[in-house]
Amino acid sequence: MDYKTQLVIVAVIMLLVGIAAGYAVKPSAPQSAPNTTTTAQGQQSKLPNVIVIGGLFPLSGDLQTFGQQNSLALQLAASDINSFFNSSGLPYQVKVVIEDTQTNPDVALQKLQSLYSQGVKFVAGPMASSEVKNIMGFANSNHILIFSPSSTSPALAIPNDFIFRLVVDDRLQGTALAQLAKYYGLKHVVVVWRGDDWGDNLANSTLSNLAALGIDAIRGPRYSVQVSDYTSEVNQLASTVSSLVNKYGASSVGVILVSFEEGVQFMDQASQYQTLSNVRWIGTDGIAKSGKLIGDPVASAFAVKTNFTATISGTLPNPKYDNLTKRFVAQLGTEPISYAYNTYDIAWLLTLSILTAGEYNPDKVAKILPTVASDFYGVTGWAQLNENGDRAFANYFIYGVANVQNQYQWTYVGMYDTATNAFTFK
Amino acid sequence: MLSPQLVNAIIYCSILSLLSLGLSLTYSVTKVPNFAQASFAVLGAYVTWTLVSLSRLSVVENMLSSNPQAMNAAIYSYTIPPQTYLEFLILSFLIVGATAVLQYLMVLRPLKNRGGSPTALMIATIGVDMLLFSIINIYVDSMSSHLLSEVSSLSERLGYSIPLRLDARDFTFYSYDLMSSSGLQRAIIISPLLLIVILISLEMILKKTKFGIALRAVVENPNLSGVIGVNVELANIAAWFISGGVSGMAGSLIPLKFYTNTSIGITLIVSIFASSILGGIASLYGSIAGGFIVGVSETIFLGYITQLTGLSPAYRPVIPLIIMTIMLIIFPKGLAGIDFSNLRRRLK
Numbered sequence: 001m002d003y004k005t006q007l008v009i010v011a012v013i014m015l016l017v018g019i020a021a022g023y024a025v026k027p028s029a030p031q032s033a034p035n036t037t038t039t040a041q042g043q044q045s046k047l048p049n050v051i052v053i054g055g056l057f058p059l060s061g062d063l064q065t066f067g068q069q070n071s072l073a074l075q076l077a078a079s080d081i082n083s084f085f086n087s088s089g090l091p092y093q094v095k096v097v098i099e100d101t102q103t104n105p106d107v108a109l110q111k112l113q114s115l116y117s118q119g120v121k122f123v124a125g126p127m128a129s130s131e132v133k134n135i136m137g138f139a140n141s142n143h144i145l146i147f148s149p150s151s152t153s154p155a156l157a158i159p160n161d162f163i164f165r166l167v168v169d170d171r172l173q174g175t176a177l178a179q180l181a182k183y184y185g186l187k188h189v190v191v192v193w194r195g196d197d198w199g200d201n202l203a204n205s206t207l208s209n210l211a212a213l214g215i216d217a218i219r220g221p222r223y224s225v226q227v228s229d230y231t232s233e234v235n236q237l238a239s240t241v242s243s244l245v246n247k248y249g250a251s252s253v254g255v256i257l258v259s260f261e262e263g264v265q266f267m268d269q270a271s272q273y274q275t276l277s278n279v280r281w282i283g284t285d286g287i288a289k290s291g292k293l294i295g296d297p298v299a300s301a302f303a304v305k306t307n308f309t310a311t312i313s314g315t316l317p318n319p320k321y322d323n324l325t326k327r328f329v330a331q332l333g334t335e336p337i338s339y340a341y342n343t344y345d346i347a348w349l350l351t352l353s354i355l356t357a358g359e360y361n362p363d364k365v366a367k368i369l370p371t372v373a374s375d376f377y378g379v380t381g382w383a384q385l386n387e388n389g390d391r392a393f394a395n396y397f398i399y400g401v402a403n404v405q406n407q408y409q410w411t412y413v414g415m416y417d418t419a420t421n422a423f424t425f426k
Numbered sequence: 427m428l429s430p431q432l433v434n435a436i437i438y439c440s441i442l443s444l445l446s447l448g449l450s451l452t453y454s455v456t457k458v459p460n461f462a463q464a465s466f467a468v469l470g471a472y473v474t475w476t477l478v479s480l481s482r483l484s485v486v487e488n489m490l491s492s493n494p495q496a497m498n499a500a501i502y503s504y505t506i507p508p509q510t511y512l513e514f515l516i517l518s519f520l521i522v523g524a525t526a527v528l529q530y531l532m533v534l535r536p537l538k539n540r541g542g543s544p545t546a547l548m549i550a551t552i553g554v555d556m557l558l559f560s561i562i563n564i565y566v567d568s569m570s571s572h573l574l575s576e577v578s579s580l581s582e583r584l585g586y587s588i589p590l591r592l593d594a595r596d597f598t599f600y601s602y603d604l605m606s607s608s609g610l611q612r613a614i615i616i617s618p619l620l621l622i623v624i625l626i627s628l629e630m631i632l633k634k635t636k637f638g639i640a641l642r643a644v645v646e647n648p649n650l651s652g653v654i655g656v657n658v659e660l661a662n663i664a665a666w667f668i669s670g671g672v673s674g675m676a677g678s679l680i681p682l683k684f685y686t687n688t689s690i691g692i693t694l695i696v697s698i699f700a701s702s703i704l705g706g707i708a709s710l711y712g713s714i715a716g717g718f719i720v721g722v723s724e725t726i727f728l729g730y731i732t733q734l735t736g737l738s739p740a741y742r743p744v745i746p747l748i749i750m751t752i753m754l755i756i757f758p759k760g761l762a763g764i765d766f767s768n769l770r771r772r773l774k
Binding site: 060061064195221222223224226227228229231232233234235236239261262265268269272273291292294295296297298299300333334405406407408 | 494
């Protein structure tokens, strides 16, 4: 093999890596605006009779289960809104166009560009903060209103932009995780985290909150989101935990796993280490109520053995919430995560704001959305937004895994009230 | 009890060695580095996914008359039946081998006959890689949708939600590969055993059969082999079939250990090339050695380094790139091209 060929091989390998990162669908050509409504007086309203809401959800990838639940939530909301329009005699219809972001920031951007080229200017999603961060520039410069049900990175709490989030940011989850570790009597906690914007921010917030509570906060491995094997990371974690257990005993040592659903594979591999099976594990909203976890026999058994509990923000159940839950269970066979309820409310908030603005115009809607939200009581309760366009208040629910009639299930363990710093356990 | 790191290293090294062996085999006869080699492995992985998913579904179908508790217990205690291992290994060999032959017959041979340069052929293999990637995704989506609708209709029939997840992406069959007696994975036996069986078979075919001798002749000098009556085309087709088949079998083991999705080939391709280049891209046995060295570097060596220095294991993908770069600069012909006796003399 000559030198030139070798160079070409290296160049092609690099090219392949680049192509893989950028693989996605080609955006189609821009389409004309939807038809508008003509009033009785013959004047043309600026509001189209078909209101299109885009959905950017991870139907595959590390948030797959949650993406599917949120996609269904958006469809249920559109169906309910259309029933409302019909019964009210209003000449409008909501249409949803859902795209799969694959839990990949680059794909999320390409799918947003694809939606924009189809004339979509209001989007529910994406779910991951890394995705929101990557599409933020395009959304702001093209005035596309993004409303995420689950992006919690504090770095994205920015006022006066086109990014809204119906979820509290992770500064509160960092507090909740640290308080939970303290409640469980842990004195030495190793934090392992997913190496992306969301993981970095939540891990840092958790570490600083642990330290503030006087707990020995130890930086564990930060793993790459692109690897398919966590042996080295788990081995490094086992080594750290082992030395802590030998010094202080297993009851005072814990692990906080800041992960999406790839945490299931991480737990599979961790189950091979006796030391890691003997300490308490805590998870976050990236894995709480994950269907993938309770579907995996080894990871589920590990979760039960390590008293694994995970936190996720949400609101107290109400009649609307209960009703929607029944519909979710009928279609999914299980209760969804709280972020799916956020997506349901997002569809209503966007529609009501567009109707109030009287135009399919993100500039106008972005201005009135906080006002509409402050008076809106949805399935997730009051939807008040703060100055950054993020949800102002929420509580954290704590879920654990249990074996019920030979089937692993997520069970409600308790709640952490962010306002009072108090836990209420079942 | 073997340490988890050693188990991981043995499985990974075996798979990587088989994949780089496949790459070296096609390079030896066609003189084209095949960038679709990792997609062959992905194809094999999804043969396993299909068979194991169908096997898991059949467990549910056989338990329809049982109560929910018994059904749940059967789902959670599922382990891959021994015949399924045999089925996915054989089926991967045949399907992926046939795919490799199609690549040769429909893309590389026509291009070669029209005077295509090695660079043009190499770029054509990237096109095949993209095509395979798309075909695999289409297949996975349609098969996954079929399987999910089956589970859904069974759940409706029984009146409760069957807790059977058949994820097509970002899944692992680690849980279903464990031996209940020892807690060890079967892959720790199957993967090195497969490597040994393939090595012995190749050795016997290449050295003891007329076909093997003909194949070696084609590798050495295709023109001269043709003149003396060797069917060069048949030798090429056979080499591509064996290469694809071996890669398919190696790929079929991936879901037993690794978090698998349709794009896992992208992470594998760098390690496969690094192994092949390290061993000497045209050397079959060199590529096996290369696979082990790269595999051990990415697992055991990385483990020691991270423990000693506190370095993040996230730098793992850099290791094969470093190995490949060093080899191309210092030993472009790989381990197989090093004159060790000369090197020893120089060092003295």
